[in-house]
Amino acid sequence: MFATLRQPTQSHSLITLSLQKPSIPKTEQLSFPNLPSSKHEEISHLSVTKPLHVASLLKPRKHLVECNAYEANRSQPLDINIELPSVKSETAKRVKIGIYFATWWALNVVFNIYNKKVLNAFPYPWLTSTLSLAAGSLMMLISWASRVAHPPKTDLQFWKSLLPVAVAHTIGHVAATVSMSKVAVSFTHIIKSGEPAFTVLVSRFLLGDTFPMPVYMSLIPIIGGCALAAVTELNFNMIGFMGAMISNVAFVFRNIFSKKGMNGQSVSGMNYYACLSMLSLLLLTPFAIAVEGPQVWAAGWQKAVSQIGPNFVWWVAAQSIFYHLYNQVSYMSLDQISPLTFSVGNTMKRISVIVSSIIIFHTPIQPVNALGAAIAILGTFIYSQAKV
Known part of the structure; x- marks a missing residue:
């Protein structure tokens, strides 16, 4: 089953859920008395039909970034292998060819x-x-x-x-x-x-x-x-x-x-x-x-x-x-x-x-x-x- 999320206002987020539930033969009325409302819209109830649609209204999401800093272990040097063209070898090759x-x-x-x-x-x-x-x-x-x-x-x-x-x-x-x-x-x-x-x-x-x-x-x-x-x-x-x-x-x-x-x-x-x-x-x-x-x-x-x-x-x-x-x-x-x-x-x-x-x-x-x-x-x- 698939849950369709409806978002009443821009300040609320919705979550989409996939539910595995037997089909309901007739329409059920579910009431959510504690849902917030505004003067421009009114939410009285959410209807669940076949397939089952569950709308869940949550609080606004807070975007949190967690940074953890750790002190480097000075006893272990960094193992970084970066291959760069050897200027000395290229110059030596040209000198060698010139001598030839x-x-x-x-x-x-x-x-x-x-x-x-x-x-x-x-x-x-x-x-x-x-x-x-x-x-x-x-x-x-x-x-x-x-x-x-x-x-x-x-x-x-x-x-x-x-x-x-x-x-x-x-x-x-x-x-x-x-x-x-x-x-x-x-x-x-x-x-x-x-x-x-x-x-x-x-x-x-x-x-x-x-x-x-x-x-x-x-x-x-x-x-x-x-x-x-x-x-x-x-x-x-x-x-x-x-x-x-x-x-x-x-x-x-x-x-x-x-x-x-x-x-x-x-x-x-x-x-x-x-x-x-x-x-x-x-x-x-x-x-x-x-x-x-x-x-x-x-x-x-x-x-x-x-x-x-x-x-x-x-x-x-x-x-x-x-x-x-x-x-x-x-x-x-x-x-x-x-x-x-x-x-x-x-x-x-x-x-x-x-x-x-x-x-x-x-x-x-x-x-x-x-x-x-x-x-x-x-x-x-x-x-x-x-x-x-």
């Missing part, structure tokens, strides 16, 4: 300088490339043996997935070295700044990937700038030009194979590149011996030492060590940053290499050639932004 970038660019500049010096005196790029991989492999084996670095946990599947990456890396490394043995360092890196164009073309026509329109539009300044720089290059060489182009294509496939092969692998960037160098060294050594050969190397080495002196040995050691170090730091950087940030950093790296090589080697450059290089690098930067 600065080290990466500096090592790359030093490598290119010593590599060009070695190739000018010892024009055997196959042996030079082999020595670069051998130095890095030896350094990492010593680091693992001495526990300076923890060796990676690999299996047969890891090396199988690494094999196509190593093949592409070997071709790209040798092709770039061949290019720098024939043309200026700045020209090689201007052509290599067109690598994003090959990435888009290979991904589009071989893998079926599609890209936003801004990505395709960014290829126009890249291709146009590289073409302008190549046409106006004073010391143009077809072998040097083709070496840089082949290096671009090879590194595109290296990146594609690397992404597919490293899915699910838990190998750090440093150890991953170390394994890549060792496998590339095994692949490159027999080809280097077949193409150039120990007899040619011995004659060229004696000639270089007689012309340069003992410093030539230091040049070879430096270019080999710095090649591994700059690649290792780049892979370590990729572990800490996004691919977009890495791409922007790679673009800025090329600028530093081009400018430093022009200054150190006094490379003659025309204004039109410099304009072409600037357009190509600008296109590469636009590509990195549009690819997000």
